[in-house]
Amino acid sequence: MNDIPLxxxxxxxxxxxxxxxxxxxxxxxxxxxxVSLDIPKGSFFGLVGESGSGKTTLGxxxxxxxxxxGGHIKYNDGEVDYDVATINKKQLKDYRKRSxxxxxxxxxxxxxxxxxxxxxxxPLEVMGLTSSRRxxxxxxxxxxxKCRLNLEHLRRFPHAFSGGQRQRISIARALVCxxxxxxxxxxxxxxxxxxxxxxxxxxxxxxxxxxxxxxxISHDLSVVAHVCDYVAVMYLGQIVEEAPTRKLFxxxxxxxxxxxxxxxxxxxxxxxxxAIKLEGEIPSPLSPxxxxxxxxxxxxxxxxxxSESPQWRKIDDGHFAACHxxxxxxx
Amino acid sequence: MDSPLIKIENLTLQFKTDEGLITAVxxxxxxxVPGEILGLVGESGSGKSVTAxxxxxxxxxxxxYSPESQITLTIEGNTVDVFNLKSASQxxxxxxxAISMIFQExxxxxxxxxxxxxxxxxxxxxxxxxxxxxxxxxxxxxLERVGISDAPTRFKQYAFEFSGGMRQRAMIAxxxxxxxKLLIADEPTTALDVTIQAQVIDLMKDLVxxxxxxxxxxxxxxxxxAQTADRVAVMYLGNIIETGSVRQVIKEPAHPYTQGLLNAIPKLERLDEPLTxxxxxxxxxxxxxxxxxxxxxxxxxxxxxxxxxxxxxTTLKVGxxxxxxxxxxxxxxxFEAVA
Numbered sequence: 001m002n003d004i005p006l007x008x009x010x011x012x013x014x015x016x017x018x019x020x021x022x023x024x025x026x027x028x029x030x031x032x033x034x035v036s037l038d039i040p041k042g043s044f045f046g047l048v049g050e051s052g053s054g055k056t057t058l059g060x061x062x063x064x065x066x067x068x069x070g071g072h073i074k075y076n077d078g079e080v081d082y083d084v085a086t087i088n089k090k091q092l093k094d095y096r097k098r099s100x101x102x103x104x105x106x107x108x109x110x111x112x113x114x115x116x117x118x119x120x121x122x123p124l125e126v127m128g129l130t131s132s133r134r135x136x137x138x139x140x141x142x143x144x145x146k147c148r149l150n151l152e153h154l155r156r157f158p159h160a161f162s163g164g165q166r167q168r169i170s171i172a173r174a175l176v177c178x179x180x181x182x183x184x185x186x187x188x189x190x191x192x193x194x195x196x197x198x199x200x201x202x203x204x205x206x207x208x209x210x211x212x213x214x215x216x217i218s219h220d221l222s223v224v225a226h227v228c229d230y231v232a233v234m235y236l237g238q239i240v241e242e243a244p245t246r247k248l249f250x251x252x253x254x255x256x257x258x259x260x261x262x263x264x265x266x267x268x269x270x271x272x273x274x275a276i277k278l279e280g281e282i283p284s285p286l287s288p289x290x291x292x293x294x295x296x297x298x299x300x301x302x303x304x305x306x307s308e309s310p311q312w313r314k315i316d317d318g319h320f321a322a323c324h325x326x327x328x329x330x331x
Numbered sequence: 332m333d334s335p336l337i338k339i340e341n342l343t344l345q346f347k348t349d350e351g352l353i354t355a356v357x358x359x360x361x362x363x364v365p366g367e368i369l370g371l372v373g374e375s376g377s378g379k380s381v382t383a384x385x386x387x388x389x390x391x392x393x394x395x396y397s398p399e400s401q402i403t404l405t406i407e408g409n410t411v412d413v414f415n416l417k418s419a420s421q422x423x424x425x426x427x428x429a430i431s432m433i434f435q436e437x438x439x440x441x442x443x444x445x446x447x448x449x450x451x452x453x454x455x456x457x458x459x460x461x462x463x464x465x466x467x468x469x470x471x472x473x474l475e476r477v478g479i480s481d482a483p484t485r486f487k488q489y490a491f492e493f494s495g496g497m498r499q500r501a502m503i504a505x506x507x508x509x510x511x512k513l514l515i516a517d518e519p520t521t522a523l524d525v526t527i528q529a530q531v532i533d534l535m536k537d538l539v540x541x542x543x544x545x546x547x548x549x550x551x552x553x554x555x556x557a558q559t560a561d562r563v564a565v566m567y568l569g570n571i572i573e574t575g576s577v578r579q580v581i582k583e584p585a586h587p588y589t590q591g592l593l594n595a596i597p598k599l600e601r602l603d604e605p606l607t608x609x610x611x612x613x614x615x616x617x618x619x620x621x622x623x624x625x626x627x628x629x630x631x632x633x634x635x636x637x638x639x640x641x642x643x644x645t646t647l648k649v650g651x652x653x654x655x656x657x658x659x660x661x662x663x664x665x666f667e668a669v670a
Contacts, residue, residue: 050524051495162612163375192374192551197595198608219524226597226606249599263525265532265554267598269577278526281496 004076005038006181006213007062012036012071012085014054014061018286029285031057033237034071036312039213039230041077044204046228046245047217048260052282054237055217059183062215063099064092075099077180097127100174104186106166110158116169117154120144123177139176146206147172164195168202175206182207183215188223200227221264225249230318233257236293237285239312243319251331253321256294258331292324300329335362336512336545337386337404337430343397344378344385344569352395353616355381357569357624363513363545370560370577371549372592376613378569379549383515386547387425387432388413404429406512427458431506435518437498441490448486451505458509473504477534496527500534507538517549532559553596557581562650565589568613568624571644575651585647585658587629623655631657 014032032054039045049055060066062073064084073084077098082091100123103109110119120140123129130136141151147168158166167187174182184203188196204227207214218224224231225245232242233256241254252258259276278297283289289296295305302325310322323329344356356378363369371379384390386402402413406429416422424430434440442450451470455461461469467486474482477500490498499519506514516535520528536559539546548560556563556577563580565573565588573586584590591609598604611628614620620627626637633656642654653659 050526164612193553194374194592194595194609195612196608197597197606200597200606201608220597221525222597222599225599225602246602249602260525261599263529264599265528265552265558267554267557267581267593267596269557269581271557277529281494281527 004041006041006075006077007037007039007215008074008076009035009037009058009062010072010074012058012061012073013069014057014066015069016067027286030237030288031285032061033288035237035239037232037239037242039215041213042211043229044207044214044216044227046224046231047215047234048219048221048224048231049234050219050260050282052236052285053234054285055234056185058234059101059185059215059217063101063183064095065101075181093127097129097177098179099181099183100177100179102167102170102174102182102184102187105190106163106170107190109170110166112158115155115157116144116149116161119158119169120154120172120176123173127177129177140172143172143176147175147202162195163191164198167191167195167199171199171203171206175210175212178210179212181213181215183217185217186219187216189218189220196223203227221249221260233260236282236288238293238322240294240323241321243316243321247316247319253315253319253326253329253331254294254323255298255300255329255331257321259297259299292322300325334364334405336365336406337402338362339382339386340401340403341397341399342382342385342402343400344381344390345395345397346391347393347395350617354619355394355569355616356385359566359569359571361564361571361574363547365512365545366539366543367562368539368546368548368560370556370563371547371566372551372553372556372563373566374551374592374613376568376616377566379566380517382566383432383517383547383549386413386513386515387430388416388422389426404513423458427454427509427511429512430515431509431511431513432515432517433499433502433506433519435521437495437502437522438490440502441498443490446487446489447493447501447505448488451486451501451508454505455508470504470508473508474501477501477504477507478530479504496523496530499523499527499531503531503534503538507542507544510542511544513545513547515547515549518551519548520555521550521552528555535559553581553593565592568616568619570624570654572625572655573653575648579648579651583651585651585653586625586655587631587657588625591628591630625655629657633657 012035016029016031018027047055057066061068068085075082075084082095117140121136124136124139149168188199216228228245231245231248232239235256241257252261259278262276283296291307292305292310295301304324310324312320312322314320340360342356342359345352345354359382373379404411404413413425452466455466471482471486474485479485479500520531560577563577564571567588573589584593594607595609609628614627622638622640623642626632636656642656644652644654645659646652
């Protein structure tokens with residue numbers, strides 16, 4: 001693995017303005033605020049958090065699919081070096097070839113009116129990557145075979161396929177233009193466990209083979225634990241902890257990560273779980289709590305947490321967390 | 332052992348479609364006693380939701396039940412044959428009276444233009460002898476009971492004003508306010524985050540202890556089952572292929588399909604082991620495999636036996652049954668066929 005990150009964000013913020021209330025101030029949703037993140041080249045990088053934590057928005061912002069309010073996104077694959085936040089049109093077109101997205105719902109992501117061949121060929125045609133129909137067909141067949149799709153099925157329409165097969169079509173479409181960077185937003189959440197395992201294995205072997213850097217967004221911690229090299233945990237628009245997967249799961253250093261881990265139902269019925277109870281739900285990003293954003297639900301809250309934002313600190317090699325009491329807490 | 336609250340015997344259900352009859356449920360039998368939580372597990376398309384809906388006769392008009400199918404509900408000594416219920420007033424007992432249901436998608440199960448409170452009161456007026464005033468008080472109490480703060484205000488709000496977790500709580504409050512004997516929970520936590528899921532599971536366990544009702548818990552998440560259910564039934568292509576106590580099924584799975592499902596789950600304790608998917612796809616219900624329904628994907632398939640003969644349900648240990656020739660063979664002939 002290389003030390004130079006492929007994608008690196010610095011103080012990245014994404015705010016969405018809502019309509020003005022009568023006589024009120026303009027309301028702003030702070031979906032992502034001040035996020036700095038390094039995604040090492042060639043890694044499988046996991047991003048986890050509850051719904052409403054801003055993980056999807058962060059993934060989209062990195063792909064320039066969400067408006068960026070402030071901060072920088074550096075992309076450097078050795079050939080080109082872009083700041084995605086201030087990228088010009090021509091560069092953006094090139095960036096689109098280098099970065100791709102796989103969606104959550106394989107039923108909604110494929111047009112019902114296009115054949116599988118046309119779906120997979122579309123990125124090649126739109127981006128003008130091939131010069132003849134024959135070349136396109138060749139690339140499509142090659143990619144479809146890699147994703148273990150039956151080549152005889154290329155003339156069929158998506159309705160004829162099961163959820164797992166559709167997700168393989170989505171993967172083929174994302175990989176056909178040979179991207180360097182791939183964002184998968186909850187790409188296995190809608191699948192049954194047996195198919196989920198199959199898709200995860202496929203993604204892992206394809207990204208290894210093609211040398212793709214992968215940002216894997218998920219709310220399922222056990223899936224992330226299995227496939228990712230690094231994990232970042234998001235809460236209410238901010239990253240609260242980041243570490244190599246083993247370190248994060250064996251010794252979480254932020255109370256929120258610890259609570260998330262303890263809430264996963266154990267497969268062993270004799271395993272008496274005393275899950276750390278998180279009271280209530282994630283607060284509204286319209287008016288995030290003062291100080292540490294997690295203080296309203298934290299079991300270890302102290303007076304300082306309510307007023308002062310914790311610093312993003314290095315705890316160990318590659319292990320970072322934002323909590324005032326990381327060193328004192330036994331998690 | 333208590334006498335069963337509900338008994339399902341030889342339930343076979345087919346749907347009439349343009350392509351012919353599709354078998355959705357094939358000869359399924361199980362029962363629930365009061366206070367018991369039975370987990371019904373299986374992949375999508377295995378027939379678990381359709382089975383649950385049969386208990387309330389909620390399947391669409393093209394559903395055909397075989398004449399051998401029988402569902403009997405026993406409440407305080409009175410036995411009701413569910414398939415004999417015809418008129419709407421007779422059906423009230425299985426639709427919200429003695430049986431209530433929680434659906435997967437809490438947003439889609441509340442009417443968007445009627446307040447949560449009015450929806451709760453409406454069903455109480457239908458199913459109990461309460462006056463409107465009593466129903467309002469009771470509903471607010473139930474909302475408080477499931478941990479919704481500021482219940483009197485929430486009572487007057489609409490579904491869109493609730494968050495996902497709160498909607499699911501309100502759904503549970505509504506389903507429980509008529510004090511049902513049996514609660515059917517169809518993937519109640521699938522749409523929720525782990526932290527909220529933990530809250531909802533705790534709440535459901537507390538309520539079982541408090542009201543002494545039985546729960547039919549449908550899910551594809553074996554982790555959730557391990558932490559909630561007393562017994563488990565595993566479904567595949569409309570058949571129950573294995574049943575037993577939670578410990579038996581999860582710790583000593585007998586059927587190759589159950590073993591495959593357990594192997595496919597990512598486990599935090601064993602990060603080094605690769606994920607092993609169950610090979611192949613679930614076959615289309617239009618061409619159900621002959622013999623054992625699972626033989627097309629089974630790694631331990633016995634040529635000439637599994638693909639032609641249908642395995643019968645066999646008792647492996649007390650309370651633990653499986654329909655599989657391989658499992659039969661490995662239990663050293665101690666098994667006996669269940670009549």
